[in-house]
Amino acid sequence: MIAFIHLARLLCLLATVVVAGLGGVPVVAAAPASAPSTAAPLSPEMRVIDVDERRGRTIDQDLQFLDHKGNPRRISEFLDGRRPVLVTLNYYRCRVVCAVQLNGLADALEELDWTPGDDNFRVLTLSIDPNETPVDAAQRRDTILTGLGRGDDVDWQFLTGDPVSIRAFASQLGVGYAYDAEQDQYAHPAVAMFLTPDGRIAQYIYGLTFDPRDLKLALLEAGEGKIGSPMEKLLMSCFMYDPSVGRYGPWAFGIMRIGAVITFFVLGLAILILRRRERPAKSANPSSTTSSRPNDDAEAIS
Numbered sequence: 233m234i235a236f237i238h239l240a241r242l243l244c245l246l247a248t249v250v251v252a253g254l255g256g257v258p259v260v261a262a263a264p265a266s267a268p269s270t271a272a273p274l275s276p277e278m279r280v281i282d283v284d285e286r287r288g289r290t291i292d293q294d295l296q297f298l299d300h301k302g303n304p305r306r307i308s309e310f311l312d313g314r315r316p317v318l319v320t321l322n323y324y325r326c327r328v329v330c331a332v333q334l335n336g337l338a339d340a341l342e343e344l345d346w347t348p349g350d351d352n353f354r355v356l357t358l359s360i361d362p363n364e365t366p367v368d369a370a371q372r373r374d375t376i377l378t379g380l381g382r383g384d385d386v387d388w389q390f391l392t393g394d395p396v397s398i399r400a401f402a403s404q405l406g407v408g409y410a411y412d413a414e415q416d417q418y419a420h421p422a423v424a425m426f427l428t429p430d431g432r433i434a435q436y437i438y439g440l441t442f443d444p445r446d447l448k449l450a451l452l453e454a455g456e457g458k459i460g461s462p463m464e465k466l467l468m469s470c471f472m473y474d475p476s477v478g479r480y481g482p483w484a485f486g487i488m489r490i491g492a493v494i495t496f497f498v499l500g501l502a503i504l505i506l507r508r509r510e511r512p513a514k515s516a517n518p519s520s521t522t523s524s525r526p527n528d529d530a531e532a533i534s
């Protein structure tokens with residue numbers, strides 16, 4: 233019993249320390265004030281490079297693209313009503329930003345215990361350059377899957393398409409991009425988007441690199457309870473999406489709630505064990521009392 237009481241106290245103390253240390257939300261350093269810029273103003277094309285988050289909107293599932301083998305594929309083919317889809321917009325001949333982002337995504341996915349194409353999720357990357365071909369997609373796919381280290385049988389689709397379909401898909405996701413003719417490259421935001429199994433936009437995660445925890449939490453959220461173990465779903469209740477940084481951070485109330493559940497469980501178990509130990513003692517006392525009564529009666533008669 234003493235061991236259980238000590239364990240309960242330890243869990244309560246641990247929950248208190250965790251909540252106090254985390255403070256409920258991630259701490260983000262403020263950017264220093266910048267000096268007045270003398271650079272030339274942005275061109276109208278560059279002003280569209282932004283993300284207009286459209287959570288809850290449904291993607292047009294009839295949009296058609298080509299996969300890395302040259303086969304026509306509709307968006308509806310990647311939405312099976314059971315698994316969420318992780319989406320990125322890049323282009324394959326880009327050696328800087330896109331390469332860093334795709335490699336960073338592969339590195340984060342490598343640390344997950346899930347694999348694209350298993351029972352939990354799928355991944356889709358679309359080139360925003362209409363001049364790229366399935367050959368370009370296949371080459372980039374081979375490079376990324378080699379870094380992922382899960383073999384070639386991975387459901388990470390690399391697509392290409394025509395200008396109208398690409399622009400329509402990006403617009404529905406709320407992603408703006410532009411072609412810089414002077415540099416012969418595309419400028420676009422670094423963001424990963426998450427679709428629900430039926431094609432609605434669920435979440436946005438920003439950055440050139442990704443935290444595996446953020447990816448899993450976003451997929452769990454997009455999965456709407458259809459994927460993940462009970463323990464993973466419980467873990468999700470300890471974190472909350474912070475729109476100011478586009479990532480997940482610890483949620484104090486969720487952590488306190490989990491700590492309370494654990495504490496009540498331990499205390500309830502301790503009480504149950506105590507009651508079971510008390511029952512044999514109570515049942516033994518009446519028998520000893522009953523057995524002594526005949527002797528007392530005999531002494532009274534004599």
